[in-house]
Amino acid sequence: MSTRIAKPAPRMRKEPRQARSVATVEAIIEAGARVLSEIGWAGFSTNKVAEAAGVSIGSLYQYFPDKLALVDAIRRRHFDHVLSVIREAAAEEKPVRQFARELVRGMIAAHSIHPTLHQVLLDEAPGDRGSRAAHASFQARYLEHYAAAVAQYRRRLKDTETVARVLSSAVEGVIHNAARRNMLDAPELHKQLGELICAYLSGQGGARV
Amino acid sequence: MSTRIAKPAPRMRKEPRQARSVATVEAIIEAGARVLSEIGWAGFSTNKVAEAAGVSIGSLYQYFPDKLALVDAIRRRHFDHVLSVIREAAAEEKPVRQFARELVRGMIAAHSIHPTLHQVLLDEAPGDRGSRAAHASFQARYLEHYAAAVAQYRRRLKDTETVARVLSSAVEGVIHNAARRNMLDAPELHKQLGELICAYLSGQGGARV
DNA sequence: GAGAATATAAACAAGATACTCACATTTAAC
């Protein structure tokens, strides 16, 4: 029993050379993200994606060697996007409230296009083959940025990593829940999520009750 | 076109009368929860559940008219459990910290058995047929309990519902994330989640930064 | 021991789905 190394599976079967094919590939990835977000991994079929992209199934397989390669492409694109948001928010030094505001705004914006894509990618879609490393690397960098922010605003310096993890998963939970209820752009939500972040970051460990 | 009323679909095809059959039904529901949590809705098949329960597929269909009825049973059981946890935590008046501690402890305990069942139930499994109402009713009561706690501890009384929603989804997000990483019983997590709740609930709206 | 309750698993029908291939069309180079 070899350790489950089944397929090297290149990420692209052929590189698109003309503008036409670049557009095709882009349409496929975009449609894939839509299908994944709207129907979930269980309903994610290559035929469905091709149809949603307004492209023949043959064209899909001209560029993506198999289903997983397509998911990988979608994942890479989405994760890159999210990473850039958090990186920007945590970039220069700024007051907590501004950090929170920018983070909330960016995160909500990033989820407004395909509201549940993020969760589907994390929970349902298999991280099996080649994306395992990419996935871990994303998580690591994702946390790093949060940790940087936490270190900057939090007084107590213990447990920075845990705090970062709690903060990030709390934010994601709120956004995911709002996405499920089509409430991503409710202003009260923005405000309250911002307050949650501020309160947690500037809260003193043993505050009086 | 009648408005999509396809099947009345009773929740049980036959009531278990003997102790034996009660155990069978229980085993099926339990195994179903396990499968749902470990493999997700995409891999949830009646045959797989029967096998996981150590029971023949025929026995499953002796009591559950179809797949959805089984999911409904699982959902009802799990939601009842979670509801009792939050209800108890928000019951009598007690200091915020104690409320937070009990809530965290109960919620984590409730998720320790089948770590991702809750999310799968909410996100992946279809709420289609008869469970639509039950689902909504659960959400409503769930929120009510949170709202009661929020009203009790929060100074500012505006946006109580939003605050309750943000709080509950934040807690769920953190727990879900921890569950994914098999970290549900890390003590730092308990502590930080508790602090998050306290900080948010007792945080003053326009705190100085 | 009779009849009801309960359990079994082989079998099926229906559908889904990942992927190929032989062919059509468009683009670009000369």
Added chain:
DNA sequence: GTTAAATGTGAGTATCTTGTTTATATTCTC
């Protein structure tokens, strides 16, 4: 304008899954 490469097409296939039934066997109750 001709040609070859690039690109696009979609019916077809082979395989697998899966929900459900049913005829039969076992166990319980009285």
